[in-house]
Amino acid sequence: MITDITRRLCIAALIAAASTAAFAQGGAYPQSPVTIIVPFPAGSATDAVARKVGEGLQKQLGQNFVIENKAGADGILAARAVASAQPDGYTLFITTNTTHSANPAIYRQLPYDPRKDFAPVGGIIRIPFxxxxxxxxxxxxxxxxxxxxxxxxxxxxxxxxxxxxxxxxxxxxxxxxxxxxxxxxxxxxxxxxxxxxxxxxxxxxxxxxxxxxxxxxxxxxxxxTGPKRIPTLPAIPTVIELGVPDFNIVAWVAAFAPAGTPSAVVQRLNTALNTLLRDPEMVAFIDRIGSEILSTTPPELAAYVDEDAKRWVDLVEIAKIEKK
Structure with missing residues (x-):
């Protein structure tokens, strides 16, 4: 008997195969506007970074990258929307450790799987609080x-x-x-x-x-809250400096696509993203907002998220955060 999970994996594989064939036959990606879903509201750091990334990708790839804010429920609404989107490269997710590292440690059940439902594209920044x-x-x-x-x-x-x-x-x-x-x-x-x-x-x-x-x-x-002072705010000490050992809370922002997105599309996006992260204007923007660059390959991002997820399990226990 075919289970729901098996059926879902089979459908994802068929879609991915069809998308890869279409990509190979239809010319360079992207051929129409791309939607970037952001799990936080306009005015948030993730939103500001996503908009800057969208502008840069638009210049490089010649198509509009449109931001869609889906705030609420610790990013769960946005994550679920991306996880169920067509894996054709036209829906991307610029998100943070909230949806992929913290939520699995805080929530007893999630309507998405951070590892199975997404294809890592590339890291963007790390930022303290x-x-x-x-x-x-x-x-x-x-x-x-x-x-x-x-x-x-x-x-x-x-x-x-x-x-x-x-x-x-x-x-x-x-x-x-x-x-x-x-x-x-x-x-x-x-x-x-x-x-x-x-x-x-x-x-x-x-x-x-x-x-x-x-x-x-x-x-x-x-x-x-991070391990070092913010360059744009050099007079403000870290919590660690002030006598609280091992106090290191740093968020990250990264890009993902729905699982099953053709590898050629993911690689094209990763190349464009890492090129953008070397652009002097982007480097200056990241420095100005008190962040540091997190440039990765897709496998490096997957490993980074896995390691961070383990850290969040420990963090939730130490901080006595009640599970939902």
Whole structure:
């Protein structure tokens, strides 16, 4: 008896074979506009990076790359849409560790399989988070923040717009022994709005979505969650520097296609993407948003995601993040 999984794999194989034949006979890819699905809202770091990548691929490959934001449910809505799309190269997924590393560790069940339902195309960037507070918070440095958090009654509130900011908050609580009440948001822009408005006390934004507002001094930044300082914000120390060992929360952004996408299409996209990541304008953009380049082959990206997924299993346990 043919199971649903077997039937699904057979259909995917037939589609892939047909798509490969069409690609070979029909000329260079792409021949029509390509949709890039992004699992976070406009104004988020992932959205900004996806739009920049789309512009670069459009120049290289001669077709429009159209961004479609499908925010919500920790990226699950977007991931499911891409996983069920035709594997013909005309639907791509620019996503983060949220959908491919963190969600498998946080959710008991997912309507997609990060390994089986996607074809890795290539890495794009790595980006840390920042420990940020409302502007009128009663502390100006990390030590003062920790003291205020421990003394707060009721507990401070912190927002998250993705699993990286959620993990930053929970790991900080676990490592330093204070409480904060979690307030989830659909994305970083919404959480930043409430931080600036004083409706939450703490948020963990990435520099890409928050740099402009930080320069306008709309909130305070106490520390960086990555292993090294952000070049565009050299005065802000890392959490590790400030005495919290092994505190390393860094997000990544990468491109994927639906499983079964012809290998020739994936390779063409990977070549174009890596060429773009060497372009001086793109390099300057990545540096400006406080990120670093993550250039990979498809197999390298697959291995990187697998390793990161293992790290997230440990992170969820250490931070005591409750499974959904």
């Amino acid at each position: 920042m420990v940020a507070t409302r502007l009128d918070f009663p502390a100006d440095d990390f030590a003062g923040f920790v003291s205020a958090a421990k003394a707060a009654k009721p507990a401070l509130t912190y927002g998250s717009g993705n699993t990286g900011s959620r993990a930053s908050g929970e790991l900080l609580k676990a490592r330093l022994g204070f409480d904060m009440v979690h307030v989830p948001y659909r994305g970083s822009p919404q959480a930043l709005t409430d931080l600036i408005g004083g409706r939450i006390d703490v948020f963990f934004p990435d520099p890409a979505s928050a740099l402009g507002m930080l320069q306008e001094k709309k909130f305070k930044v106490m520390a960086v």
